[in-house]
Amino acid sequence: MPKAPASLPQSGLFAVYKPSGPTSMSVVNDIKKLVVNSRLFVEESKLQAAQDNQGKGKRKKHGKYGREAVKIGQGGTLDPLADGVLVVGIGKGTKKLTEFLDCVKEYRTTCLLGCETDSYDSEGAQVRVAPWKHVTREQVEEALKAFRGEIMQAPPIFSALKMDGKPLYEYAREGIALPRPIEKRKVTIHSLEIGKWLGGDHDFRYPEKKFTEEQKKAVEKALQSVEKDVHVEDQPDSEAGADDVPIAFELVMKVSGGTYVRSIVHDLGHALGSAAHVVTLTRARQGRFVLEPSSPEDRGCVPWEVFTKAAENPGDTDADGWREWEREVMEQINSLLISFSHRILHLTI
Incomplete structure (x- = not known):
């Protein structure tokens, strides 16, 4: 009592x-x-x-x-x-x-490979699909090394952060050229490890909602204004069968304030030669x-x-x-x- x-x-x-x-x-x-x-x-x-x-x-x-x-x-x-x-x-x-x-925060997040979404999580719409079957646990562990310590992180283009008074997501949706590259922020990743390797043993699926070709071109145009050779297009995994379930795994991390967990997952997908988005996210500690x-x-x-x-x-x-x-x-x-x-x-x- x-x-x-x-x-x-x-x-x-x-x-x-x-x-x-x-x-x-x-x-x-x-x-x-x-x-x-x-x-x-x-x-x-x-x-x-x-x-x-x-x-x-x-x-x-x-x-x-x-x-x-x-x-x-x-x-x-x-x-x-x-x-x-x-x-x-x-x-x-x-x-x-x-x-x-x-303050320092701790998160647990589940990443699903092979699909990128506009919100970087399962609440959004599919932007593109990419190969995932080549990815191994060892490759993920190796790729995570580049995300530890002090890193420069770019906020998602589909975010409410403003550039010259306009939210970034408006540039992306309307196909408007960005005035300049999205400013990266310095954040600290104190620790970042694989928690559970689920492989294909899970029930997560890609969002049903998908970007149209017109929407993909709009995002591509906005990004190409500040970053060359950007192409937003599907690259289906030719080695994956119709019944194959994309790889999923849990990340456990301790990070500084201002860190975008969704961006870590999104960028990790690119580093693996694939795509990825968040399907679960838990804040386990805040201060x-x-x-x-x-x-x-x-x-x-x-x-x-x-x-x-x-x-x-x-x-x-x-x-x-x-x-x-x-x-x-x-x-x-x-x-x-x-x-x-x-x-x-x-x-x-």
Whole structure:
């Protein structure tokens, strides 16, 4: 049973296990609907005022859930496809979220060879297919050497990063010449290893949606403006039979902030004389928040089911007036306050 906080309302940080599917923002918004109605995070006078207004049929200025009552944010977006550690900040804890953008992170990702997609993952559309049957585990292990340490990494052309005020994906979709090469970023790959070699023993398949020839030409035109001899065309594997399943394998990595995991997989596919995209992605660690705590400093995640269950039915309060989801969060936040005590005077108001 977590110890009740010495002062209320609370501010702080905790991690939630984000599932694959929803966006990070939708996860945060769903948590906020609970947070803004909890005395753990909102002054009781504000809670009472909100209840009085709802009883009179009034709404707060900033929306149904009293969004002005408390700040909430997340410390590093996960793609909808991805699951794992999502750091959430409440109140003054939101000021600490920037620390988690540049911290060391750990990921597990499954790569599927032979197909390149516009988003570099299975949520996108097929851009091209390429040979894959020649690739061996030994070749992958050798190719990974070039991706360790400090490397220069180019963001995907199908990204929201802007060049001269226009998102890169608009250049690619409209076949507009890039004004200049996409600027590469220096990132650090602290470790990068093969986790599991699945080979063809899996159920992953290429996305059904495919680029048309017109779309391929548009991407080709955009890229050729800054990089010569770029050809976006299918190169089916002549050695693969109709029933052959493309090779898949898991990568386990520890990387610096700003690293594009999808770009590592995409670029690795090229280095192997093939193509590749991400089919699963899990953030296993973000700073001291981790899926599987293994040291006293590690902090775990609140399961997403705790919040979905509370959203459907908040449940009864215990003898101290706390609901189940509040107790789960209190345990993580209290642990965080203790672990940060040498660096931060207080995360509570």
